[in-house]
Amino acid sequence: MEKEFSSEPSWTMFVDGSSNSEGCGAGFILTSPQGFKIQFALHFKFSASNNKAEYEALIAGLxxxxxxxxxxxxxxxxxxxxxxxxxRDYKAQDDRIAANLSMAKELVASxxxxxxxxxxxxxxxxxxxxxRLSMEALAQLDGVSVYQKFI
Known part of the structure; x- marks a missing residue:
């Protein structure tokens, strides 16, 4: 989905999700036009496909x-x-992915x-x-399961 882009500065976000035997995780880096960065790592205690993890990362970032x-x-x-x-170049075939897509589209509209x-x-x-940060790695960062870094 793309809305008309103007020459005004915009924020950028790099987003990724991963799934492995320890669960799934999400990471995103949100950068302001002035270069201020917000970095997030989230670890979920549920298993999911890589596609589901990618959507979890996108939705968290949005x-x-x-x-x-x-x-x-x-x-x-x-x-x-x-x-x-x-x-909107591909359609969601799986109901769970369709639910994530719907949530993402709702957030994008804002x-x-x-x-x-x-x-x-x-x-x-x-x-x-x-x-990809594991629960163990996150636990070492101030004992929390969500890591945030502001630069």
Whole structure:
């Protein structure tokens, strides 16, 4: 989904999700036009497919952007499926993924300007690293299961 983009500065967000034997995780980096970064790593105690984890990352990032009243947002992600579903190039076949897509579209509608593009996995390394943090690694960061870093 793409809304008309203007020359006004926008926020950017790199987003990624991962799923492994320890559960699934999400990571995103939200950057203001001035370069201020908000980095999040979330670890979920449920198992999920990689596509579901990608959506969890996207939805968490969209919720954060909405909460801090971002109006213009450019998202970069490496999931071909998620990017193409959000941009309405692919349809969701699975009911659970369709529910995530619906939630993402609802959140996207709250932005004045929005775009989402697929990038190669090697260009999304920081968000990928955040999504892969294990529970043990998160527990070492001040004993919390959600890591946030503001730069």
């Amino acid at each position: 919720r954060m952007a909405k909460a801090i009243q971002v109006k213009r947002l450019a998202i970069r992600g490496d999931s071909q499926l998620v990017v193409n579903q959000v941009n 932005f004045k300007v929005f775009e989402m593009h697929r990038i190669p996995k090697n260009k999304n390394g920081k968000a990928d690293a955040l999504s």
